[in-house]
Amino acid sequence: xxxxxxxxxxxxxxxxxLLCAESPxxxxxxxxxGIKVLWHPALSVETGEEARAxxxxxxxxxxxxxxxxxxxxxxxxxxxxxxxxxxSGTGQSMMAWVQRLAARARHVVAVGTCAAYGGVTAAGGNxxxxxxxxxxxxxxxxxxxxxxxxxxxxPTHPGWVTETLSLLAAGEAVEVDGLGRPRFYADHLVHHGxxxxxxxxxxxxxxxxxxxxxMMENLGCIGTQAVGDCNIRPWxxxxxxxxxxYPCISCTAPGFEDPTHAFVETPKIAGxxxxxxxxxxxxxxxxxxxLSKAATPARIGQNxxxxxxxxxxxxxKK
Amino acid sequence: xxxxxxxFNRVEGDLEVTLEVEGGVVTEARVNAPxxxxxxxxxxxxxxxxALVIMPRICGICSISQSVAAARALGAAMGLEPxxxxxxxxxxxHAAENVADHLTHFHLFFxxxxxxxxxVARPWHAQAVERFTAMEGSAQRQAxxxxxxxxxxxxxxxxxxxxxLAIQPGGVTRAPGLREKARLKATLRAFRRYLEGVLFGGxxxxxxxxxxxEALMGxxxxxxxxxxxxxxxLDLRALGRGAGRYMSxxxxxxxxxxxxxxxxxxxGAEALDPARITExxxxxxxxxxxxxxxxxxxxxxxxxAEGYSWCKAPRLSGRPVEVGALxxxxxxxxxxxxxxxxxxVLGRVAGRLLELARSQPVMEALVEGxxxxxxxxxxxxxxxxxxxxxxxxxxxxxxxxxxxxEKGRIANYQIIxxxxxxxxxxxxxxxxxxxxxxxxxARAGVEVQHVVRSFDPCMVCTVH
Numbered sequence: 128x129x130x131x132x133x134x135x136x137x138x139x140x141x142x143x144x145l146l147c148a149e150s151p152x153x154x155x156x157x158x159x160x161g162i163k164v165l166w167h168p169a170l171s172v173e174t175g176e177e178a179r180a181x182x183x184x185x186x187x188x189x190x191x192x193x194x195x196x197x198x199x200x201x202x203x204x205x206x207x208x209x210x211x212x213x214x215s216g217t218g219q220s221m222m223a224w225v226q227r228l229a230a231r232a233r234h235v236v237a238v239g240t241c242a243a244y245g246g247v248t249a250a251g252g253n254x255x256x257x258x259x260x261x262x263x264x265x266x267x268x269x270x271x272x273x274x275x276x277x278x279x280x281x282p283t284h285p286g287w288v289t290e291t292l293s294l295l296a297a298g299e300a301v302e303v304d305g306l307g308r309p310r311f312y313a314d315h316l317v318h319h320g321x322x323x324x325x326x327x328x329x330x331x332x333x334x335x336x337x338x339x340x341x342m343m344e345n346l347g348c349i350g351t352q353a354v355g356d357c358n359i360r361p362w363x364x365x366x367x368x369x370x371x372x373y374p375c376i377s378c379t380a381p382g383f384e385d386p387t388h389a390f391v392e393t394p395k396i397a398g399x400x401x402x403x404x405x406x407x408x409x410x411x412x413x414x415x416x417x418l419s420k421a422a423t424p425a426r427i428g429q430n431x432x433x434x435x436x437x438x439x440x441x442x443x444k445k
Numbered sequence: 446x447x448x449x450x451x452x453f454n455r456v457e458g459d460l461e462v463t464l465e466v467e468g469g470v471v472t473e474a475r476v477n478a479p480x481x482x483x484x485x486x487x488x489x490x491x492x493x494x495x496a497l498v499i500m501p502r503i504c505g506i507c508s509i510s511q512s513v514a515a516a517r518a519l520g521a522a523m524g525l526e527p528x529x530x531x532x533x534x535x536x537x538x539h540a541a542e543n544v545a546d547h548l549t550h551f552h553l554f555f556x557x558x559x560x561x562x563x564x565v566a567r568p569w570h571a572q573a574v575e576r577f578t579a580m581e582g583s584a585q586r587q588a589x590x591x592x593x594x595x596x597x598x599x600x601x602x603x604x605x606x607x608x609x610l611a612i613q614p615g616g617v618t619r620a621p622g623l624r625e626k627a628r629l630k631a632t633l634r635a636f637r638r639y640l641e642g643v644l645f646g647g648x649x650x651x652x653x654x655x656x657x658x659e660a661l662m663g664x665x666x667x668x669x670x671x672x673x674x675x676x677x678x679l680d681l682r683a684l685g686r687g688a689g690r691y692m693s694x695x696x697x698x699x700x701x702x703x704x705x706x707x708x709x710x711x712x713g714a715e716a717l718d719p720a721r722i723t724e725x726x727x728x729x730x731x732x733x734x735x736x737x738x739x740x741x742x743x744x745x746x747x748x749x750a751e752g753y754s755w756c757k758a759p760r761l762s763g764r765p766v767e768v769g770a771l772x773x774x775x776x777x778x779x780x781x782x783x784x785x786x787x788x789x790v791l792g793r794v795a796g797r798l799l800e801l802a803r804s805q806p807v808m809e810a811l812v813e814g815x816x817x818x819x820x821x822x823x824x825x826x827x828x829x830x831x832x833x834x835x836x837x838x839x840x841x842x843x844x845x846x847x848x849x850x851e852k853g854r855i856a857n858y859q860i861i862x863x864x865x866x867x868x869x870x871x872x873x874x875x876x877x878x879x880x881x882x883x884x885x886x887a888r889a890g891v892e893v894q895h896v897v898r899s900f901d902p903c904m905v906c907t908v909h
Binding site: 134136137138139140141142143144146147148149152153154155164167168169170171172173174175178179202204205206210211212213214215216217247248250251252254255257281282335336337357361362363364365366367368369370371372373374376378384388389390391392434435 | 451490491508558590594817
């Protein structure tokens with residue numbers, strides 16, 4: 128299984144995250160899956176002329192290319208030329224290389240939200256006219272014609288990448304959702320397993336960052352709508368955004384980079400948060416929320432506004 | 446003869462180097478950062494707090510550095526300082542990233558070049574192949590595992606790495622307690638075990654106490670010893686010498702001052718005045734006049750008519766400076782750092798190793814200082830008008846964010862990253878950037894690779 132990895136217009140963070148894979152490490156996992164990395168910009172010894180030869184051979188079909196991984200969005204600007212990112216030493220844009228190699232690849236994998244949908248590279252008016260490989264934001268589009276596995280996330284969890292690649296290498300199907308994301312992590316919500324669930328149940332809310340209450344009502348958290356198993360399988364040992372005390376900004380979703388409000392502030396109409404869970408009738412949600420809020424135990428209410436647990440659970444007397 | 450080297454890999458991001466070569470030796474070098482994304486433009490008109498989400502995503506390898514710079518710049522505009530304990534946790538998170546980056550650079554980016562067949566006749570080659578062959582070397586595998594475990598510091602304190610929102614102008618979002626303290630200590634003890642057992646092959650304090658280059662070259666233990674043997678054999682001290690002008694913004698600000706001092710050094714310590722920083726656009730595909738970053742602008746020239754890089758040319762008092770771990774060790778006045786001042790590839794790599802050895806006890810002390818119940822976050826209000834700068838030390842050197850807020854929105858945001866300094870193009874006076882100057886005299890081929898990678902460039906930060 129030959130793999131080529133390109134870094135298009137992005138930050139390189141998905142590779143850096145991939146190297147955080149444990150038990151086993153990323154290199155062991157790829158090797159064990161039978162994947163041969165023909166070239167990776169951060170890992171391969173080949174540089175300059177040697178690297179150009181590998182890319183050219185793959186683009187011309189002289190060596191088979193099984194998997195093309197692209198990290199980073201594709202910058203189409205200025206004026207459709209792709210010259211905001213030239214693949215150095217080649218005189219060709221990264222856009223052209225992505226298209227040439229994708230045409231030869233059996234599988235094309237977008238690693239990270241930039242490569243999937245444009246992501247942060249497309250933020251704020253999209254100065255470089257950046258798109259994902261097969262999507263322009265949430266709309267099909269982009270620069271390659273074939274289906275792409277979108278391992279969206281900013282960054283990607285190392286397990287999402289190693290497991291997708293292992294499945295492809297084993298000839299197994301990678302089932303994807305309506306936005307091309309592998310269902311093995313996109314069928315979960317960040318809310319699942321969030322340690323703030325008890326606060327959520329009572330809408331016992333944090334009012335400022337560093338308070339440990341639920342961050343949905345005031346601090347912009349959209350973990351109830353964001354896909355990802357972030358709180359089921361942790362990051363970097365035992366972490367996740369909400370475990371770190373800051374809101375989920377739904378980095379696995381197209382367009383996450385440009386919310387209509389500040390990231391850490393929940394937009395409200397008449398004091399009621401907009402953007403409630405998508406698959407629950409709003410009236411029911413409101414009714415349950417006001418009921419549970421009224422029923423909030425003192426322990427939960429006090430803890431929600433503190434920066435650590437100040438009131439422990441009550442012990443049942445025998 | 447003109448030689449274009451690219452894609453120049455095992456650096457973070459995109460790099461192209463154009464060389465004029467005579468008789469096999471580089472006579473002139475031009476460095477091109479061929480990726481533009483426009484982060485400074487994206488921020489305009491946004492809620493200032495959004496910078497804490499967007500800016501870390503400039504870079505996946507120095508994401509925390511970008512977080513800290515943005516938080517400090519916002520804090521300056523707000524007139525808000527983090528609580529002492531909050532500053533210490535931010536310092537710990539930041540140090541863990543810098544240390545991880547030094548490890549990544551040494552093992553994944555820099556050392557694999559010595560396993561190339563170019564060196565098959567050298568007495569150390571077989572060992573270099575066994576330890577550092579790209580993606581297979583035993584030292585690489587060990588370093589990646591140690592790095593992944595060290596970054597559990599991020600899982601515990603910063604949620605995840607890269608791209609955290611844990612670092613805020615007032616401190617950090619998660620208050621650690623005694624349980625976290627015990628876990629962090631265990632993680633750092635494991636990392637020390639790795640550093641002393643594998644990379645250094647001896648006590649870190651002993652390495653950090655080496656007073657001279659001669660003492661350094663006699664270290665002889667661990668993978669560091671292997672590197673030093675190679676460095677002596679290939680005379681890496683003389684290869685790619687810098688101009689000996691170093692700058693540091695000061696690393697890890699704590700209540701009593703930074704852990705590693707701020708300043709300028711040129712044959713002796715000098716005061717650093719950030720007001721004397723300008724960016725020159727004469728050789729960049731950027732339009733506008735030279736300006737201090739508070740007044741700087743980012744207007745790409747889509748025609749790419751004049752210039753040869755997207756990178757602007759930052760200058761301090763009109764002159765280039767070299768930044769990075771070596772610069773920090775020199776400016777901090779460390780004896781070995783001072784002894785390495787002006788040296789080439791050896792100095793930059795040894796500067797990083799020295800900082801690695803000195804950073805471990807710093808991280809341990811920060812964990813030891815965790816006080817359960819302390820305030821880890823101070824609160825403040827975002828002003829409708831204001832400006833602020835966040836000057837920090839990323840793994841690769843001095844990183845600055847300068848922002849201006851008008852009507853509650855970001856009116857201007859300018860960034861100068863470490864590699865913007867080191868890999869800057871020429872300025873209006875034709876003065877080359879530090880890498881361009883350091884490459885002159887290197888032999889075309891693998892020597893060029895060593896010189897470029899000795900700077901540990903981060904190209905995604907460079908242009909942003």
